[in-house]
Amino acid sequence: MKPVNFDYARPKDVAGVLPLIADDSRTVKIMAGGQSLGPMLNMRLVQPDLVVDITGIEELRQVVETPDAIVMGGCITHADIEDRRVPDMTRGALPAVAGGIAYRAVRNRGTIGGSITHADPSADWISILSALGATVTLRGPGGSRSVAVEDYMLGALEADLRPGEMLVSVSVPKLSVSARWGYYKSCRKTGEFAHAIGAFLVDPERGVSRAVFGATESRPIVIADARQLLGEGTATEPGRDFDSRLAGELVEAGGMSDPIDRQTHVVALRRAIQQAGSA
Amino acid sequence: MSMIHLTINGKPVDAACEPRTHLADFLRETNNLTGTHLGCEHGVCGACTILVDGVPTRSCITFAAACEGASVTTVEGLDDDDITSELRTAFSREHGLQCGYCTPGMLVSARDVVLRMDAPSEHDIRVAMSGNLCRCTGYVGIVRAIQGVIADRRARGIAAVAGGGRTRLGPAGSGNASTAKEAAGASKAAAVAAVKPAGQPRTAARKDDNWKPQTTFEQSFTVAHPTDVVWDFFGRVDEVAACLPGASLNGAPEGGPGGDEHVEGQIKVKVGPISAEFHGAADITRDEATRTGVIDGTGKDKRSNSATRGQIRYAVKEAETPGETRVDVAIGFTLSGVLAQFSRSGLVQDVANRLIGVFVQNLEARLAHQAGGGDADSAPVAAEFNAGSLMSSVIVGQVKQFFARLFRRG
CATH class of the missing domain: 3.30.530.20 (START domain)
Structure with missing residues (x-):
């Protein structure tokens, strides 16, 4: 249970990272909090020649507020969000989800950028951030580009990073005062990887209604206009008009063949929508 | 190998360390602080939980080099800590340990719960402690011990501290160090056996x-x-x-x-x-x-x-x-x-x-x-x-x- 003997670098800025990860002649791995990479290194599933520690980079540990978004550096931790050291503009969605990630000792080091880039389908950030319509900003030799969170994830453990590129920040839109959200994950044991995730956002002022089936075996299934799932949206009881049959078809179309899996995901989303209604 | 500098239990320590050495090994092997226990060594069991810059951290999946300049507190450094002293008495009273293997990690996590959570229910405590596994006594005594200490401290007018008092952003242990130029691990075997x-x-x-x-x-x-x-x-x-x-x-x-x-x-x-x-x-x-x-x-x-x-x-x-x-x-x-x-x-x-x-x-x-x-x-x-x-x-x-x-x- 000891990692291979890798080299180590801790650059002071992003410009110092890019030449290191552009080196094709050896296996280079970026490490932020290391809470997913650490176990994989200890088990020697990952055997890099060089580990580039990006936690010394001030820019990645900063939070910037713009008129319509909160922009977090990639090395902001789950605990930073849970404890609201990062101002919450999501009506409690991000702090609530952060508090349910793994365990406190992991949240004190695990980062939002690391989690998204690791692209584990069962991880929380991918699902809730897809529901909130967040984007990530990547920087590489060709400059910067921004990608929606759900597009950044290509599949299990694969993020859309071009050679020499890294994630620098995550931008989460500010929600309106009337926005409501719901998040439900199905775990048999606290802190374990979720078997199914449902995430939902309705923000009438901004004309947004999004639903996400997360913890699939690949990318999250994002329903960009969730009104189709809610009937006409006239029901007085939240979640009552939820179209389970259509939800089931949407997850099936997303590639989920097992009926029990499909049912678990449909129920997770229904509970998330109910939670949004009762909030 | 490169030199790293940490403050361990209040004392400055400079020692040589490979980049791949995790904090738990650095504490146990280099500094003889064997109170930090290693169970699963991949971040699941919680036995190795210690405080880094004042907050709980898994020392088996945190590399010592990544914590350059940080302040580290192990169970040995909590002898005179108020909360931990009260927890020790309560663990003893409630039979919160048997073999003791998980106890150093339990104490560090329990201290965090007592410090941060104002009036947690039994369920809240169980959820908060769920990252620390005990394989012999079970959790009833541990949870009772924590409940007792919280009730006692709140009765004495000591309030919870939100976020455990942390104000800095970023991973615990980071941000204390200056830049590290690329440091090599120990000499690697150059020749890889050819597979035929x-x-x-x-x-x-x-x-x-x-x-x-x-x-x-x-x-x-x-x-x-x-x-x-x-x-x-x-x-x-x-x-x-x-x-x-x-x-x-x-x-x-x-x-x-x-x-x-x-x-x-x-x-x-x-x-x-x-x-x-x-x-x-x-x-x-x-x-x-x-x-x-x-x-x-x-x-x-x-x-x-x-x-x-x-x-x-x-x-x-x-x-x-x-x-x-x-x-x-x-x-x-x-x-x-x-x-x-x-x-x-x-x-x-x-x-x-x-x-x-x-x-x-x-x-x-x-x-x-x-x-x-x-x-x-x-x-x-x-x-x-x-x-x-x-x-x-x-x-x-x-x-x-x-x-x-x-x-x-x-």
Whole structure:
């Protein structure tokens, strides 16, 4: 249970990272909090020649507020969000989800950028951030580009990073005062990887209604206009008009063949929508 | 090796340390602080939990070098800590420990709960402590001890401290250090033993009728070529292997074309940061009458010390559209060793689906090339399966099916 003997670098800025990860002649791995990479290194599933520690980079540990978004550096931790050291503009969605990630000792080091880039389908950030319509900003030799969170994830453990590129920040839109959200994950044991995730956002002022089936075996299934799932949206009881049959078809179309899996995901989303209604 | 500087239990420490040394080993091996226990060593059991810059951290998955300049407190440094003193008394009173292996981590996490949470319910405490595993006493006494200390402190007017008093952003332990220029690990073995697959003795793929795979799944795809052509193509093992990204054979298949065949080879798979190369053997049987085939294979990845055994059944038949061929594939496999410890079957299936997607693309390209009169060897194929660089034709197909169905729903 000891990692291979890798080299180590801790650059002071992003410009110092890019030449290191552009080196094709050896296996280079970026490490932020290391809470997913650490176990994989200890088990020697990952055997890099060089580990580039990006936690010394001030820019990645900063939070910037713009008129319509909160922009977090990639090395902001789950605990930073849970404890609201990062101002919450999501009506409690991000702090609530952060508090349910793994365990406190992991949240004190695990980062939002690391989690998204690791692209584990069962991880929380991918699902809730897809529901909130967040984007990530990547920087590489060709400059910067921004990608929606759900597009950044290509599949299990694969993020859309071009050679020499890294994630620098995550931008989460500010929600309106009337926005409501719901998040439900199905775990048999606290802190374990979720078997199914449902995430939902309705923000009438901004004309947004999004639903996400997360913890699939690949990318999250994002329903960009969730009104189709809610009937006409006239029901007085939240979640009552939820179209389970259509939800089931949407997850099936997303590639989920097992009926029990499909049912678990449909129920997770229904509970998330109910939670949004009762909030 | 490079020098690192930490403040451990209030004392400055400078010591040499490899980049790969995690904090727990640095404390135990270099500093003789054996109060920090290692259980699972991959961040699951919580025995190694210590305080880094005042907040709980898993020391087995936190590298010492990444905490340069940080302040570290182990269970030895909590002798005079108010909360921990009260917890020790309460653990003793409530029988909160038996063998004591989990206790250092329990105390550190319990201290955090007492410090941060104002009036947690028993359920809240159990959730907050769920990252620390105890395998002998159970949690009743531990939870009671924590409840007792919280009730007592709140009664004495001591309020909870939100966030445990942390004000800085970023991973615990980070942000104290200046830049580290690239530091090398200890001298590495330069020569990597060359693998000579050709010299290895032939291995059978061990037929075992009682073997049952742990994971099974089915997949179908359609190829725009006639059934006869596709069936013949599947009989040419070397060409099939060439379509499978990352796969290569050691020499020609043994046995006659059409009859039972035996092949040996390897397949390289890269998923995120993980890469594996399975070396193994496969036995292939084909049935002309039903146009079905069975491939039984076993393989080993030396690097991760993992093994796999699998069976692929395929059936080739005419598709709904004349001139096209539908191939049904049923895959069953068992994975053992380190990769299995990590893997969740769903992830393997996603990778397999994407692998099949690329296989189909390559197969189409090859068949089209041959139909156009090109020879087998010059057909273009992907060299190695890298899940990140490829979009899945399978998923695209499923989305198309969905829209087709929606349309019909009208």
